[in-house]
Amino acid sequence: MLPNLTPDVDLAAELFDGLRAGSIDGEGVTRDAYGPGERMAHALVRAAADRIGLDSSVDVAGNLYMTLPGADRAAKRIILGSHLDSVRQGGNFDGAAGVLAGLAAVAGMKRAGFVPGRDITVMATRAEEAGAWFPVSYPGSRMALGLMKPDGLAIARQDTGRSLADHMKEEGLDPDAVSRGEHALGPHNVAAYLELHIEQGPVLDAEEIPVGIVTGIPGSRRLRAGRVVGEYNHSGGTPRKYRRDAAAALAELAYRMDEEWCRLDSMGHVLVCTFCTLATTEDAGFTKIAGEATFQLDVRSVSPHACDLMFEALHRFMEEIAARRGVHFDCGPETGSRASPMDEGIRAGLKRAAEALGIAHREMASGGGHDAAAFAEAKIPSSMLFVRNQNGSHNPREAMRMEDFAAACAVVQRWAAEAAQ
Secondary structure (H helix, E strand, O other), rough: OOOOOOOOOOOOOHHHHHHHHEEEOOOOOOOOOOOOOHHHHHHHHHHHHHHHHOOEEEOOOOOOEEEOOOOOOOEEEEEEEEEOOOOOOOOOOHHHHHHHHHHHHHHHHHHHOOOOOEEEEEEOOOOOOOOOOOOOHHHHHHHHOOOOOOOHHEEEEEOOOOOOHHHHHHHHOHHHHHHHOOOOOOOEEEEEEEEEEOOOOOOHHHHHOOOEEEEEEEEEEEEEEEEEEEEEOOOOOOOOOHHHOHHHHHHHHHHHHHHHHHHHHOOOOOEEEEEEEEEEHHHHHHHHEEOOOEEEEEEEEOHHHHHHHHHHHHHHHHHHHHHHHHOOOEEEEEEEEOOOOHHHHHHHHHHHHHHOOOOOEEEEOOOOOOHHHHHHHHHOOEEEEEEOOOOOOOOOOOOOOOHHHHHHHHHHHHHHHHHOO
């Protein structure tokens, strides 16, 4: 029989305000990975953990662990966590909501005098926002789990051009220990990982449901340096049949890929396809036919087959467009990640918790990548809980309501108390 527990949402609200004040950057917030913004955020939440009376520690990669001790300290722990870095000019809730939900949950347990059967640890990971800082997925959690290859430490931060290792050293951390394979977590000492996160799309808000139980994190196939090469020529003096227009060729490719997405969607394939950039180069200008254009493509799905179908169409379309328009496509290197289904046992536990609390919920796939994918890759049972959020994510207008956050925290707390027995 679980005691009557209530998360300390007031503590979370205080910390949200502190994070915003410490990282405001115009309208939005910027908490740079392995830099001053993330450093400030980790110091703020660690100070709160110290006030609560949690046991705090930091691993060789700088990930922060704030632990409510359990009755059996040798038992595998439960981890509640997420990240504290943000994109540039982002919102205040992405990532931070998961860390503060964990703190709210364990603070409420401690206030009630509840001692779990095993340790419950709130984890603040480093550098989750790979697209904004380091072009590698989940470096902080991957280093914690021993999944980072040593050559990953040489990857440069995209704004400074300096390596991940250099930035870690600047933070007083030990990249050489990472190279030696030292890591804090694994299936030997973690029973389960749960990550609360704001939903990054409109589904929960549109359906008026506060909480989503995540079924899986998508895999991806990505092109970051695609090019179309045609021929520069005079925009007034060159008839259509003599043109090798790179911009028109790229526009056609984007349109046809969107039509293919629509076709696959009608057949029941769940995926997203985004041309993140479509641009002519600096040599383009008024009165010129574009001789070169560049693009970035991001295809994601929980189903690898759906991603493959889109890339099969991509290569077919490029061949057809190139032959007809006299251009050449160069995809550049392809990157990607594997899909990560979430643990069915944890999902069932979250459903029981939500139903016991009378909190409306639905199951749904994640659209974005999250640290939970790294934990799943490490063979640790992992899952996620989404909380309704207005105005999307990765922008200053993130607008998660605190009453929705409180409902999600209650689900997290009840699940963790049950799982830690």
